[in-house]
Amino acid sequence: xxxxxxxxxxxxxxxxxxxAGPVEGRSQWQLTWRRLRRDWVSMIALTVIVIMIVLAIxxxxxxALTGHAVDTAYPVTGENEVGNPVGPGVNGFLLGxxxxxxxxxxRIFYGARISLxxxxxxxxxxxxLGVSIGLIAGYxxxxxDAILARFTDAVLAFPYVVLALAIAVVFGPSLTIIMxxxxxFSWAGIARIVRGQTLSIxxxxxxxxxxxxxxxxxxxxxxxxLPNLIAPVLVVATLYIPxxxxxxxxLSYLGLGIQPPTPSWGNMLADAQNFYQVAWWYLVFPxxxxxxTTLAFNLLGDxxxxxxxxxxxxxxxARRMRKxxxxxxxxxxxxxxxxxxxAPGAGSLAAGAGQ
Amino acid sequence: MAxxxxxxxxxxxxxxxxxxxxxVKAGGFIRHxxxxxxxxxxxxxxVERGKxxxxxxxxxxxxxxxxxxxxxxxxxxxxxxxxxxxxxxRLSRSAMRPLRRQVQMIFQDPYSSLNPRxxxxxxxxxxxxxxxxxxxxxxxxxxxxxxERVGLNPEHxxxxxxxxxxxxxxxxxxxxxxALRPKLIICDEPVSALDVSIQAQVLNLLSDLQQxxxxxxxxxxxDLEVVRHVSDKVAVMYLGRIGEAAPADVLxxxxxxxxxxxxxxxxxAADPDSAAARQRIILTGDVPSPIDPPAGCRFHxxxxxxxxxxxxxxxxxxxxxxRAGPAADGSPDAGASPTAADVPGGEAHVTxxxxxxxxxxxxxxxxxxxxGTAANGAGKGESA
Numbered sequence: 128x129x130x131x132x133x134x135x136x137x138x139x140x141x142x143x144x145x146x147a148g149p150v151e152g153r154s155q156w157q158l159t160w161r162r163l164r165r166d167w168v169s170m171i172a173l174t175v176i177v178i179m180i181v182l183a184i185x186x187x188x189x190x191a192l193t194g195h196a197v198d199t200a201y202p203v204t205g206e207n208e209v210g211n212p213v214g215p216g217v218n219g220f221l222l223g224x225x226x227x228x229x230x231x232x233x234r235i236f237y238g239a240r241i242s243l244x245x246x247x248x249x250x251x252x253x254x255x256l257g258v259s260i261g262l263i264a265g266y267x268x269x270x271x272d273a274i275l276a277r278f279t280d281a282v283l284a285f286p287y288v289v290l291a292l293a294i295a296v297v298f299g300p301s302l303t304i305i306m307x308x309x310x311x312f313s314w315a316g317i318a319r320i321v322r323g324q325t326l327s328i329x330x331x332x333x334x335x336x337x338x339x340x341x342x343x344x345x346x347x348x349x350x351x352x353l354p355n356l357i358a359p360v361l362v363v364a365t366l367y368i369p370x371x372x373x374x375x376x377x378l379s380y381l382g383l384g385i386q387p388p389t390p391s392w393g394n395m396l397a398d399a400q401n402f403y404q405v406a407w408w409y410l411v412f413p414x415x416x417x418x419x420t421t422l423a424f425n426l427l428g429d430x431x432x433x434x435x436x437x438x439x440x441x442x443x444x445a446r447r448m449r450k451x452x453x454x455x456x457x458x459x460x461x462x463x464x465x466x467x468x469x470a471p472g473a474g475s476l477a478a479g480a481g482q
Numbered sequence: 483m484a485x486x487x488x489x490x491x492x493x494x495x496x497x498x499x500x501x502x503x504x505x506v507k508a509g510g511f512i513r514h515x516x517x518x519x520x521x522x523x524x525x526x527x528x529v530e531r532g533k534x535x536x537x538x539x540x541x542x543x544x545x546x547x548x549x550x551x552x553x554x555x556x557x558x559x560x561x562x563x564x565x566x567x568x569x570x571x572r573l574s575r576s577a578m579r580p581l582r583r584q585v586q587m588i589f590q591d592p593y594s595s596l597n598p599r600x601x602x603x604x605x606x607x608x609x610x611x612x613x614x615x616x617x618x619x620x621x622x623x624x625x626x627x628x629x630e631r632v633g634l635n636p637e638h639x640x641x642x643x644x645x646x647x648x649x650x651x652x653x654x655x656x657x658x659x660x661a662l663r664p665k666l667i668i669c670d671e672p673v674s675a676l677d678v679s680i681q682a683q684v685l686n687l688l689s690d691l692q693q694x695x696x697x698x699x700x701x702x703x704x705d706l707e708v709v710r711h712v713s714d715k716v717a718v719m720y721l722g723r724i725g726e727a728a729p730a731d732v733l734x735x736x737x738x739x740x741x742x743x744x745x746x747x748x749x750x751a752a753d754p755d756s757a758a759a760r761q762r763i764i765l766t767g768d769v770p771s772p773i774d775p776p777a778g779c780r781f782h783x784x785x786x787x788x789x790x791x792x793x794x795x796x797x798x799x800x801x802x803x804x805r806a807g808p809a810a811d812g813s814p815d816a817g818a819s820p821t822a823a824d825v826p827g828g829e830a831h832v833t834x835x836x837x838x839x840x841x842x843x844x845x846x847x848x849x850x851x852x853x854g855t856a857a858n859g860a861g862k863g864e865s866a
Binding site: 331332333335336337338339340341342343346351354355357 | 550553555575578579582583585586587589590591594595596597598599600608609612613655658662
């Protein structure tokens, strides 16, 4: 009987909660975006990536602006009297020229087209493959898992540069071969992470609930489990894009990727190493483009990972509090001791520590 | 056996001799079975239409496993589960599909039973989309009706589970279970994760819905007071077996199995004065491993009334009247066989004990405590 008495009051409390009216649910993505927006490192990285993509898309426009076509050598303006590349700013070449007198700036942004295209497309395909294989392995388990998981491990254990070189030599270097190779070596890492996540998610009661409602395995995998995988896959994919970019550059650098005269950061670097003593810019600018791009993707990936983790909320809050304290202290110093009665608690404690 | 199920129109679910063993595997590379967890061992029971069968027992007694067998979520090792006269244990997935609508579950943990990445409207609407009974605007309307029915604000269908309290989340679970208008809802400890004040709300909601829709419940809990509050019939499980079953009032007033008596004495009473006066039976030892359950009566290593026979012969689950009582030589009367009406969940009071506790008998007198310990020791010696 005690149950019904308590019930009366408690019911009223919940009623009040319910009467709060329509509130749009704030999704996890909205929360993540809010946290990400406060992280200036991620925001700079994101800005860099966006600028890079825009410039890559606009590469023909840049070429038109400079008046220098991508594959055209300018022996008169682009080379000095002994036939070496001209430096940045000379004769209208903002970043100088390369070994045959082509505009380095234009070629770097054309190279960005290749690099970003390869990086993003291969990672996207690898994510779809990795998620599918990881989901199937993790969800079905048993013999399916044994085969798929061992295959994944085998791919991860491959000395990929050696295999990539062998295949590129056999089939001849081309953009398609590069992308197939990069995809082949990227999906396994994603599959392994997805498999692990699936193994833990499929034991949750809501999966059992779905099964008791009569949902089939594919509905459970793609409607119930997949939404829970997007966050970890997004983080991993962001970190795989720079890997793919570097991999493409590596292959091109070794002469087995993008073939000249098509510009790629990798084959530019390979050519540049013969000229670094007379044309530092030829080596530095493509390398910087590669570095900035990969760094930006890596930092953004880290930022997304932190933003997805609700625990970082506290770290951010702590940082904000420290900042507020610093400002208070500064303000106090400015008003030179006249604030004797101000700010009890944390503020005055901090001020005391500062003096 | 099908006719047995058809015999009684009052019976919605009939569980016959259900056994569920889980293999215990060992070895890293070549995995092999080294033993069996006897999660549910030869359990029979019935759930009557429009009634609630409470299933009590401590953690690991096999209640949840039994529930999942009844829901058809895990295959049984042997035995049959009849739902409306159809044995669901041998059905294919496609044949099972229409029957899934008849049996729904409410889960223990309102946090892990709702997908955190999906909106409440989608979660409650799942049954409709899986069974293709309603789509689009109609589904939304039905979802909102359900939300209103279980006491949620229908405007909140666009929210995520994380934005609700534990009690509200459990209401979402109730709405999802209710969506297909099932005949049986299996409640697997539906309130044990909730605050006491919220428990009552959810229990009252469940009983309102039972009256409104004529639902039957298989209600699993370890809280005896909760089970008493909601159940018409109660069955007590211990180590995969049913030890005692009876209509709720009968079981709580005149428990016969020593385990039931101990369980009831352990529950805190609302009135502390009577609690002070009451004698608590402290069971010694742990629940034995279900991988290697004790021979004879499964409770005998911990039973204060255990006699040598208890470790040898398993007591049948029969009404007290059918048992001639312990004979002079200590052998129980095993000749009488139970009738169909004596299945747990029915009207009869059945007990699986050689020496049932008679009303008024105390298991903890000063001397009996020591005797009980001695019996425990003896029991352990036998089972080892």
